[in-house]
Amino acid sequence: MVNKINRYLKKRINIAKVSFQEILAFRIDIVSILISTFIVTLLSYSLWTAIYKTNSSLNGFDLKAIINYILIASLLNSTLNTPRRVPLNVSREIRTGQIATKLIKPVSYYELNFWYCFGRGIYFFIIITIPLTIISCIFFGLTLPNTFTDGVLFVLSALMGFVIEVGLSLVLSGFIFKTINMDGVFKVNAFFSYLFSGRLIPLAFFPKWLKSVADFLPYRCTVSIPIEIYLGKGNIFMMISIQCVWIIILLLVSNMLFRNAYKRMEVMGG
Amino acid sequence: MIEVKNLTKSYNVYDRREGLRGSIKDLFNPRYKTIEALKDVSFNVNAGEILGYIGTNGAGKSTTIKLLSGILTPTSGEVKINGLVPSKERRRNAYNISVVFGQRTQLSWDLAVHESYELIKNIYDVPQDKFNEKLSWINKMIDFNPLMHSPVRKLSLGQRTLCDIVASFIHSPKVIFLDEPTIGLDIFVKEQVHTLMKKANQEFGTTFVITTHDMNDIEKLCNRIILINKGELIFNGSKNDINELYGSECMVSFESEDIFLHNYVQSVIPNNVKWKIDSHKLELNFNPNEVNIKSLIEKVIGSFNSITDINVEKTSLEYLIKKIYEIKK
Amino acid sequence: MIKKYFEIYFLFLSQYLKRRMSFSKDFILTFFMDIIGKISTLLFITILFNNIPILGGWTLNETLVVYGLALMCRGTYLTFFSRLEDLGSDFILDGELDRLLVRPISPLFSIIAEKVNEDSITEVLIGLGALIYALAHVKITAIKVFFIIFSLINGVLIYFAFFLIINCISFWYNSRFSIMWTFMELSDFSQYPISIFTSPIKFILTWIVPFSLASYYPAVYILGKGIENHWISYVTPVITIVFLLLAYIIWHKGLKKYESVGN
Numbered sequence: 001m002v003n004k005i006n007r008y009l010k011k012r013i014n015i016a017k018v019s020f021q022e023i024l025a026f027r028i029d030i031v032s033i034l035i036s037t038f039i040v041t042l043l044s045y046s047l048w049t050a051i052y053k054t055n056s057s058l059n060g061f062d063l064k065a066i067i068n069y070i071l072i073a074s075l076l077n078s079t080l081n082t083p084r085r086v087p088l089n090v091s092r093e094i095r096t097g098q099i100a101t102k103l104i105k106p107v108s109y110y111e112l113n114f115w116y117c118f119g120r121g122i123y124f125f126i127i128i129t130i131p132l133t134i135i136s137c138i139f140f141g142l143t144l145p146n147t148f149t150d151g152v153l154f155v156l157s158a159l160m161g162f163v164i165e166v167g168l169s170l171v172l173s174g175f176i177f178k179t180i181n182m183d184g185v186f187k188v189n190a191f192f193s194y195l196f197s198g199r200l201i202p203l204a205f206f207p208k209w210l211k212s213v214a215d216f217l218p219y220r221c222t223v224s225i226p227i228e229i230y231l232g233k234g235n236i237f238m239m240i241s242i243q244c245v246w247i248i249i250l251l252l253v254s255n256m257l258f259r260n261a262y263k264r265m266e267v268m269g270g
Numbered sequence: 271m272i273e274v275k276n277l278t279k280s281y282n283v284y285d286r287r288e289g290l291r292g293s294i295k296d297l298f299n300p301r302y303k304t305i306e307a308l309k310d311v312s313f314n315v316n317a318g319e320i321l322g323y324i325g326t327n328g329a330g331k332s333t334t335i336k337l338l339s340g341i342l343t344p345t346s347g348e349v350k351i352n353g354l355v356p357s358k359e360r361r362r363n364a365y366n367i368s369v370v371f372g373q374r375t376q377l378s379w380d381l382a383v384h385e386s387y388e389l390i391k392n393i394y395d396v397p398q399d400k401f402n403e404k405l406s407w408i409n410k411m412i413d414f415n416p417l418m419h420s421p422v423r424k425l426s427l428g429q430r431t432l433c434d435i436v437a438s439f440i441h442s443p444k445v446i447f448l449d450e451p452t453i454g455l456d457i458f459v460k461e462q463v464h465t466l467m468k469k470a471n472q473e474f475g476t477t478f479v480i481t482t483h484d485m486n487d488i489e490k491l492c493n494r495i496i497l498i499n500k501g502e503l504i505f506n507g508s509k510n511d512i513n514e515l516y517g518s519e520c521m522v523s524f525e526s527e528d529i530f531l532h533n534y535v536q537s538v539i540p541n542n543v544k545w546k547i548d549s550h551k552l553e554l555n556f557n558p559n560e561v562n563i564k565s566l567i568e569k570v571i572g573s574f575n576s577i578t579d580i581n582v583e584k585t586s587l588e589y590l591i592k593k594i595y596e597i598k599k
Numbered sequence: 600m601i602k603k604y605f606e607i608y609f610l611f612l613s614q615y616l617k618r619r620m621s622f623s624k625d626f627i628l629t630f631f632m633d634i635i636g637k638i639s640t641l642l643f644i645t646i647l648f649n650n651i652p653i654l655g656g657w658t659l660n661e662t663l664v665v666y667g668l669a670l671m672c673r674g675t676y677l678t679f680f681s682r683l684e685d686l687g688s689d690f691i692l693d694g695e696l697d698r699l700l701v702r703p704i705s706p707l708f709s710i711i712a713e714k715v716n717e718d719s720i721t722e723v724l725i726g727l728g729a730l731i732y733a734l735a736h737v738k739i740t741a742i743k744v745f746f747i748i749f750s751l752i753n754g755v756l757i758y759f760a761f762f763l764i765i766n767c768i769s770f771w772y773n774s775r776f777s778i779m780w781t782f783m784e785l786s787d788f789s790q791y792p793i794s795i796f797t798s799p800i801k802f803i804l805t806w807i808v809p810f811s812l813a814s815y816y817p818a819v820y821i822l823g824k825g826i827e828n829h830w831i832s833y834v835t836p837v838i839t840i841v842f843l844l845l846a847y848i849i850w851h852k853g854l855k856k857y858e859s860v861g862n
Binding site: 282341343357361365368369389393395 | 603606607610614695697698700701702703704713855858859860
């Protein structure tokens with residue numbers, strides 16, 4: 001009986017040991033990402049602290065709010081990076097012809113990419129976002145939302161934002177099938193994403209004309225809206241509705257694009 | 271030209287421990303072990319010689335080349351090339367030497383071959399006329415011009431090696447070191463390489479030091495051979511020296527329709543000839559200095575009626591070198 | 600001797616440019632894409648100053664001077680010296696350094712001359728644009744122009760010295776992974792007037808990771824800002840020389856180590 005337990009444990013401990021050693025091998029990459037993000041956050045933090053030395057409130061944000069803003073923006077960004085890789089992957093797979101192996105799978109290429117984002121997203125959430133959250137709390141004073149409801153709605157909104165990011169990436173990927181060279185478009189999209197999601201600076205700081213452009217675009221749903229909910233600002237109901245609308249639009253469009261693409265692929269012979 | 275006295279090179283390497291606990295221990299208390307790459311090696315190379323530096327992998331060949339070219343500094347002992355100590359007077363020595371690394375090219379990957387040569391010409395201060403002279407001389411021997419305008423990354427391994435070797439000639443060095451230059455080359459390119467080196471040796475008196483374990487290289491090119499084993503020098507002499515010192519053997523084999531019979535063979539074959547029977551095959555081994563091949567073959571043919579095939583092999587250099595290794599163990 | 604190095608470098612450069620200049624339509628497109636990728640901080644500063652008139656005593660134009668200088672120095676460094684970051688991987692681990700050691704020219708020179716990163720020129724241009732825009736509103740004398748040119752040279756040298764030291768670590772700790780990029784992120788701090796930051800950050804960015812010597816302190820002199828520690832503006836060349844000497848020593852120590860062990 002004791003022997004049985006021993007063997008049971010040994011096997012599992014061995015598995016844990018091997019995966020720990022694998023993590024040890026990856027550790028340099030992860031540590032470098034964490035250090036990088038720490039430095040960038042430190043810059044942001046120091047900047048805003050300096051800005052608020054002579055201002056107590058700007059555009060509806062006080063110091064605590066703005067600090068929370070930049071911290072959460074960074075945390076959300078670390079997970080949102082995963083779907084952003086999809087267009088690059090698709091582009092590469094088409095170029096190298098690897099896409100052929102993926103197209104014959106029982107699950108559609110569209111869904112393959114869709115669920116890839118979630119799998120990978122969870123992985124990076126655990127490996128990077130959680131350590132970053134701990135660092136943010138300890139070093140930069142991240143605070144919890146004011147009410148429990150705010151917190152729950154924030155999580156919901158963040159998830160929806162993630163789905164929107166996935167949708168956006170899939171739409172972009174869908175267009176690759178039409179025009180092979182999309183590198184320029186990707187770069188512009190990355191820039192717009194950075195700017196209009198609120199990652200660069202809260203949208204409230206934008207000049208009026210820029211803000212109205214931002215309101216039209218889906219990018220604000222990924223970072224700006226979830227954070228506003230976290231901080232308890234703005235019309236929560238309206239913001240969640242906007243997210244719902246964008247989810248529907250993006251998923252429909254991307255689905256359509258992919259379906260067209262399948263037809264084209266069959267015609268071209270892969 | 272090249273003087274090597276009591277050259278020793280040893281260095282400390284991380285001795286990594288196994289397993290998870292080992293890796294953690296390594297972090298706090300790293301262990302080192304000493305590797306002796308070369309032990310007390312001494313030899314001289316005269317101007318105009320082509321030296322074959324032979325050894326198994328890990329014997330210390332590359333280390334020797336690096337020490338001779340000044341890339342490494344010796345732990346103890348002396349190296350002098352044309353009176354200069356390579357590791358101390360690296361710049362001056364650089365004008366006298368060239369190194370061709372077998373697997374790595376010194377040419378710029380994206381540039382056309384002739385552009386790399388322009389760079390080399392500039393780096394070594396070669397006057398334009400001498401540069402043109404050199405290239406046309408080379409072109410006479412191996413048809414080289416078609417390669418000149420091709421980017422290096424588009425060349426095959428053989429073509430690249432050829433270009434590397436040509437590159438090493440540009441500044442007319444007194445000594446050229448080649449570290450396993452013919453690895454992976456097909457016979458045609460190998461021949462071109464050999465031609466180039468032999469001609470350069472004859473016309474310009476360039477000294478060559480080649481590390482290799484390709485017997486073809488040694489037989490075709492080298493007039494002197496040094497054998498290295500586990501960092502120690504075990505032989506230093508000419509090819510003839512090997513023959514004389516370690517004896518040569520000749521092997522003649524006969525095939526017959528009938529089976530060779532033990533007793534009969536023993537009565538026919540003289541005492542100083544070793545023999546072996548394998549039913550229809552008879553193999554004889556002997557020293558051609560002691561036994562006359564012609565009379566031996568005539569005797570065998572006369573004694574056995576149904577000989578169908580004869581095969582004569584003079585011992586290869588490879589065989590002799592293997593013998594030296596075994597003797598020295 | 601120096602003339603020879605110039606000749607060789609010029610040859611490297613012309614061959615490199617020949618290769619890169621062959622595609623003109625793509626060239627312009629990539630150029631604009633590059634600018635879009637690098638313009639974030641400039642946008643941030645512009646939008647920020649839309650909301651507040653002054654940051655820690657610095658106006659928009661004054662901040663842009665610091666920003667412009669920082670970008671020009673770092674951009675120039677990245678354009679001409681970026682091959683250094685491959686020291687650990689290509690040259691030490693893969694042994695490329697061997698063939699450089701056999702040549703009659705400085706191996707360090709060979710490494711640097713091999714590659715020009717024309718990508719980073721957009722960074723220099725953005726910085727130049729910001730600088731010119733900002734200085735149009737400031738009284739400029741001939742001395743100050745000379746000072747700016749001098750500061751740019753000084754700044755690039757500081758970047759060079761510092762990153763040479765960092766990359767030399769590969770001589771002792773071989774790894775394919777370069778920690779250089781962590782320090783590149785630190786240089787982002789020097790795009791802002793560092794007087795707004797806390798003392799530890801100020802100290803580190805002045806004396807240990809001296810990027811502010813390339814942007815902030817020259818700006819202090821050019822704009823005539825009499826803040827504390829502005830004497831440092833006058834001694835930046837001295838600090839640069841110290842770092843260059845340190846880099847020189849460490850590089851040679853590193854080479855010695857390579858010669859005793861190889862790769």
